[in-house]
Amino acid sequence: MLALTGCGSHAVLPPQPSPTEIQSKVAKLIPATVSDRQGWAKDIQVAFTSQKLDASNENICAVLAVTEQESTFTADPQVPGLGKIARGEIDRRASRLHIPGFLVSAALQLPSPNGKSYSERLATVRSEKQLSAIFDDFIGMVPLGGQLFGTLNPVHTGGPMQVSIAFAEEHARDYPYTYNGTLRQEVFSRRGGMYFGTAHVLGYPANYPEPLYRFADFNAGWYASRNAAFQRAVSQLSGIDLALDGDLLAAGSLLPSNTEKAVRTLGKRLDISEGAIRRALEKGDSLAFEDTDLYEDLYALADQRAGKPVPRAILPGITLQSPKITRKLTTAWFAKRVDERYRRCLQRAGR
Structure with missing residues (x-):
C-alpha cells in the first residue's frame, strides 16, 4: 500500500x-x-x-x-490485579442498574462451563484473553450477566x-x-x-511529516493527529478553546460538536455554509477531509494570520482512561515512547 x-x-x-x-x-x-x-x-x-x-x-x-x-x-500479556479490576467493573455496573450486591455475589458463585465458579475464575485471571472468556461465559450462561452487559463483552482490546x-x-x-x-x-x-x-x-x-503522529493515531484513532492540528487552527482563529482530541464530530449524535460550533463562527470569513461545514467534517475519518474547501481555506487563513505555515499534525491532548492504568498517562506519552523504540529499531537496521 x-x-x-x-x-x-x-x-x-x-x-x-x-x-x-x-x-x-x-x-x-x-x-x-x-x-x-x-x-x-x-x-x-x-x-x-x-x-x-x-x-x-x-x-x-x-x-x-x-x-x-x-x-x-x-x-497474551498479563495485567496485574486484573481480577480485582474486573470485579470492580461488575460492581459499578450493578450499582448503576440498582442491582443489589448480594445478587451479584450469588451469581458469581454459580458454576461456569469449566466447572469452576465465576468468582474462582476471576480470582485467578491474569490476562485479557482469560477475562474475555469469563465474560463470554458469564453473559451467555447467567441471566444477570446479560442484564449487566447485554451482548457486549466489556473487554475491548487484546493481543500483543x-x-x-x-x-x-x-x-x-x-x-x-x-x-x-x-x-x-x-x-x-x-x-x-x-x-x-x-x-x-x-x-x-496519511500525510504526516514523521511517524510519531501515526503512533499517536494508533492510540487515539486514525487521523487523530491531523484532526487535532485542525482543531488548534480553528481555536486560534475563532478564539474558542477546544479539546484537541481529534474528534471533529460528537460521536453518535446529530447535534453539532464544539469543534463544529467553533467552525461555524468562521463561516462568513471562509464563505462556507453550515451544511458544507458539516459535510466536510463528516470526512474527518479519511484522507479526503484534506481535499475539502473547509480544510484548504481554513489553513490558508491560519497560515496568513501566523505569517507562516501552521502545523498540519500535532499530538492529541488526550489523557488515557482505563481501569488498567494506575498513573496519569497521555496519548503524547504513548506516541513518544513508541517513537523511541522505533528509532532504536532503525539503529538495529543500520539506519
Whole structure:
C-alpha cells in the first residue's frame, strides 16, 4: 500500500522481497531478548504480505515498536490485579442498574462451563484473553450477566498489540487465516493480534511529516493527529478553546460538536455554509477531509494570520482512561515512547 510516512496517493511499490526474505528481515530487527523470533517473524510477514504493505525497515520497525510498547512481545500479556479490576467493573455496573450486591455475589458463585465458579475464575485471571472468556461465559450462561452487559463483552482490546476488537471486526474481510471460534478469540492470538495491529498502524494513507503522529493515531484513532492540528487552527482563529482530541464530530449524535460550533463562527470569513461545514467534517475519518474547501481555506487563513505555515499534525491532548492504568498517562506519552523504540529499531537496521 504505502510507506510509513508516505503521502496519500497510492505509490507504486518497489519489487518486494519473498516471504522468506521478509521473515529473515523481521527476525533480525526483533530485539534479541525476544523468544521465538522466527514465530513472530512469520506472523508479521503474513500480515505484511496479505495486506500488500511495503516491507521497508520503517514499516517493520513501526509494527515492532508498537508491539514492544504494548506487550514486550507477549502474545497474551498479563495485567496485574486484573481480577480485582474486573470485579470492580461488575460492581459499578450493578450499582448503576440498582442491582443489589448480594445478587451479584450469588451469581458469581454459580458454576461456569469449566466447572469452576465465576468468582474462582476471576480470582485467578491474569490476562485479557482469560477475562474475555469469563465474560463470554458469564453473559451467555447467567441471566444477570446479560442484564449487566447485554451482548457486549466489556473487554475491548487484546493481543500483543492491544488492538481494538471493534477495529478487527470492521477489517476482517480479508483475514488470511481460517479459525475455529470467534474473531474476538483470534484477536487474542499472536497471529490475529499482529495482523489487525499491523493494519491499525499502517493500513491507511496519511500525510504526516514523521511517524510519531501515526503512533499517536494508533492510540487515539486514525487521523487523530491531523484532526487535532485542525482543531488548534480553528481555536486560534475563532478564539474558542477546544479539546484537541481529534474528534471533529460528537460521536453518535446529530447535534453539532464544539469543534463544529467553533467552525461555524468562521463561516462568513471562509464563505462556507453550515451544511458544507458539516459535510466536510463528516470526512474527518479519511484522507479526503484534506481535499475539502473547509480544510484548504481554513489553513490558508491560519497560515496568513501566523505569517507562516501552521502545523498540519500535532499530538492529541488526550489523557488515557482505563481501569488498567494506575498513573496519569497521555496519548503524547504513548506516541513518544513508541517513537523511541522505533528509532532504536532503525539503529538495529543500520539506519
